[in-house]
Amino acid sequence: MQLKKETSLKNQIKDNLSKYRNFPMVPRVIYGPGSFGQLGEILMPHRKSSDAPIIFLVDDVFEGGELAERVPLMFDDQLIFISADEEPKTEQVDVLVQKLLSDHNELPSGIVGIGGGTLLDLAKAVAIMMTNNGPASDYQGWDLVKKPALYHVGIPTISGTGAEVSRTTVLLGPHKKLGINSDYTPFDQVVLDPDLTLGVPADQWFYTGMDCYIHCVESLNGTFLNAFSQSYGEKALDLCKEVFLEDLPDDESREKLMMASWHGGMSIAYSQVGVAHAMSYGLSYVLGTKHGIGNCLVFQHLDEFYPEGVKLFRQMQEKHNIHLPEGICASLSDEQMDTMVNVALGLEPLWQNALGPEWRQIMTPSRLKALYEKI
Numbered sequence: 001m002q003l004k005k006e007t008s009l010k011n012q013i014k015d016n017l018s019k020y021r022n023f024p025m026v027p028r029v030i031y032g033p034g035s036f037g038q039l040g041e042i043l044m045p046h047r048k049s050s051d052a053p054i055i056f057l058v059d060d061v062f063e064g065g066e067l068a069e070r071v072p073l074m075f076d077d078q079l080i081f082i083s084a085d086e087e088p089k090t091e092q093v094d095v096l097v098q099k100l101l102s103d104h105n106e107l108p109s110g111i112v113g114i115g116g117g118t119l120l121d122l123a124k125a126v127a128i129m130m131t132n133n134g135p136a137s138d139y140q141g142w143d144l145v146k147k148p149a150l151y152h153v154g155i156p157t158i159s160g161t162g163a164e165v166s167r168t169t170v171l172l173g174p175h176k177k178l179g180i181n182s183d184y185t186p187f188d189q190v191v192l193d194p195d196l197t198l199g200v201p202a203d204q205w206f207y208t209g210m211d212c213y214i215h216c217v218e219s220l221n222g223t224f225l226n227a228f229s230q231s232y233g234e235k236a237l238d239l240c241k242e243v244f245l246e247d248l249p250d251d252e253s254r255e256k257l258m259m260a261s262w263h264g265g266m267s268i269a270y271s272q273v274g275v276a277h278a279m280s281y282g283l284s285y286v287l288g289t290k291h292g293i294g295n296c297l298v299f300q301h302l303d304e305f306y307p308e309g310v311k312l313f314r315q316m317q318e319k320h321n322i323h324l325p326e327g328i329c330a331s332l333s334d335e336q337m338d339t340m341v342n343v344a345l346g347l348e349p350l351w352q353n354a355l356g357p358e359w360r361q362i363m364t365p366s367r368l369k370a371l372y373e374k375i
Contacts (some may be wrong), residue, residue: 023269024183026165031192040072046151050075052106057123059084059115084118087284090136090173093125110151117161120154124169124185127152137173145182154187157196159257160208162265164190176343177285194254206322207292209257212264213240214295217309218274219267222353233267236260244316274354275305282344286336301374329375341368
């Protein structure tokens with residue numbers, strides 16, 4: 001009898017172990033206006049030698065500016081300016097990795113990404129691919145990375161994407177737009193300095209902030225919802241409402257949106273995003289639409305899935321006088337439209353979260369095409 005009880009208990013423990021994911025979180029984060037000034041001090045213990053540089057990947061909008069001059073370069077450190085005009089690509093990651101491997105005799109001590117979601121995702125992807133063989137496209141998917149990444153640091157200069165805290169790095173590949181989702185993807189260190197988000201253009205501020213807002217709506221309305229995701233999602237949503245519907249002082253608005261981004265990114269660790277993100281990936285793959293505005297273009301037409309969320313989105317849009325482009329899908333060929341539909345439908349976890357296990361019966365290719373035709 002005792003043996004049966006012990007066997008039953010072991011089976012129960014085994015079932016529980018396979019049921020729950022043991023996700024990593026960013027182990028170190030520094031927050032506060034001016035905290036960027038401590039970057040040199042933060043990096044010092046991670047420098048392996050004078051021949052193992054720190055590589056700084058920085059949005060080229062800062063080239064020649066004050067922020068670039070404040071980057072704490074030492075020894076053979078490299079400062080590489082990268083345009084964020086286009087979404088990050090697997091091919092771009094491969095080129096960067098090969099350049100770094102050929103430029104230095106030793107592996108870099110670390111990779112630092114400074115910028116928005118594009119630069120943060122590039123930094124995560126490069127850190128992974130410096131220690132894993134093959135092209136980056138081989139690792140697009142879930143839990144395909146086998147070796148730990150190089151030490152990597154994320155420093156957001158715009159708030160909303162949640163890339164600073166997420167376990168994915170979203171890339172445009174030769175056949176799909178999909179993240180490298182792995183336990184080795186999250187940053188080892190994040191620097192949250194609200195002062196770095198000063199001067200962000202109003203439209204970009206709105207589009208990127210809406211990425212966070214839509215994260216929250218999709219997570220809180222998804223079938224994967226649980227207390228962990230709900231606690232972060234609700235806080236992020238409340239912060240977004242304050243930032244985009246109230247008249248806050250500028251410094252308070254920047255600080256609250258930075259924390260909304262953090263909480264919004266955390267809300268999907270044990271959950272997922274949904275319809276808007278899946279469709280936005282399709283737009284990005286075919287048309288090169290940036291992620292933030294892509295989410296907005298899609299979300300405005302998703303009343304049937306997120307009625308309250310869309311209603312609030314329109315209020316925010318009106319308050320900040322944001323006018324979205326129209327008819328961007330009007331001139332697509334049948335082939336382009338089919339590709340867009342197939343890329344979006346390939347993101348199965350997103351659809352499962354949004355519509356449940358029978359999502360294929362709900363979101364058919366023809367129904368999805370009809371939604372795209374509204375954009």
